[in-house]
Amino acid sequence: xxxxxxxxxxxxxxxxxxxxxxxxxxxxxxxxxxxxxxxxxxxxxxxxxxxxxxxxxxxxxxxxxxxxxxxxxxxxxxxxxxxxxxxxxxxxxxxxxxxxxxxxxxxxxxxxxxxxxxxxxxxxxxxxxxxxxxxxxxxxxxxxxxxxxxxxxxxxxxxxxxxxxxxxxxxxxxxxxxxxxxxxxxxxxxxxxxxxxxxxxxxxxxxxxxxxxxxxxxxxxxxxxxxx
Numbered sequence: 681x682x683x684x685x686x687x688x689x690x691x692x693x694x695x696x697x698x699x700x701x702x703x704x705x706x707x708x709x710x711x712x713x714x715x716x717x718x719x720x721x722x723x724x725x726x727x728x729x730x731x732x733x734x735x736x737x738x739x740x741x742x743x744x745x746x747x748x749x750x751x752x753x754x755x756x757x758x759x760x761x762x763x764x765x766x767x768x769x770x771x772x773x774x775x776x777x778x779x780x781x782x783x784x785x786x787x788x789x790x791x792x793x794x795x796x797x798x799x800x801x802x803x804x805x806x807x808x809x810x811x812x813x814x815x816x817x818x819x820x821x822x823x824x825x826x827x828x829x830x831x832x833x834x835x836x837x838x839x840x841x842x843x844x845x846x847x848x849x850x851x852x853x854x855x856x857x858x859x860x861x862x863x864x865x866x867x868x869x870x871x872x873x874x875x876x877x878x879x880x881x882x883x884x885x886x887x888x889x890x891x892x893x894x895x896x897x898x899x900x901x902x903x904x905x906x907x908x
Contacts, residue, residue: 687775750822
């Protein structure tokens with residue numbers, strides 16, 4: 681646990697230096713608040729922009745950040761140095777994943793400022809689950825990629841699918857039929873209902889399958905590539 685806390689402190693310092701990663705954690709909460717308060721359209725659903733940007737935040741920020749952090753440190757041989765300092769791979773991965781999850785949850789807390797108080801716990805729970813799945817996906821890519829450039833080329837199409845398919849599904853039924861199998865689409869369904877009573881068995885099943893798939897891919901990538 682001590683080693684994981686050291687990794688978290690290291691990532692805090694690195695993020696403050698890396699503006700590309702830092703802006704991903706700030707951009708969506710700010711845009712959501714601005715657009716939610718500045719734009720008023722007749723017949724627009726309640727919290728339209730907050731829910732839309734929340735799903736995009738889930739599908740983009742943790743996914744790209746974790747993949748970028750792991751692949752960059754592999755490329756710079758930082759992980760080899762850490763392993764020589766007796767930092768276990770699981771300690772490093774837990775530290776990075778937990779750090780990104782906490783930062784994303786802070787952003788989610790900012791976005792929750794426009795949500796009714798009674799709905800905030802449900803909203804934050806949905807965001808927490810989504811961030812965890814995306815972090816697993818990002819770790820898969822970061823471990824599998826040999827360097828940061830390869831990680832970026834892999835993460836971009838994956839990010840576009842998970843972050844933007846729920847938005848496109850709102851306007852196209854054919855896309856919706858395919859997008860429903862993505863965890864981000866199911867999380868959007870949860871947010872649209874904003875209630876535990878609106879969650880159906882198939883929603884939970886699809887989300888669970890996505891989470892299990894990410895976990896399996898993570899272990900396959902880790903066993904094949906490791907962190908060096």
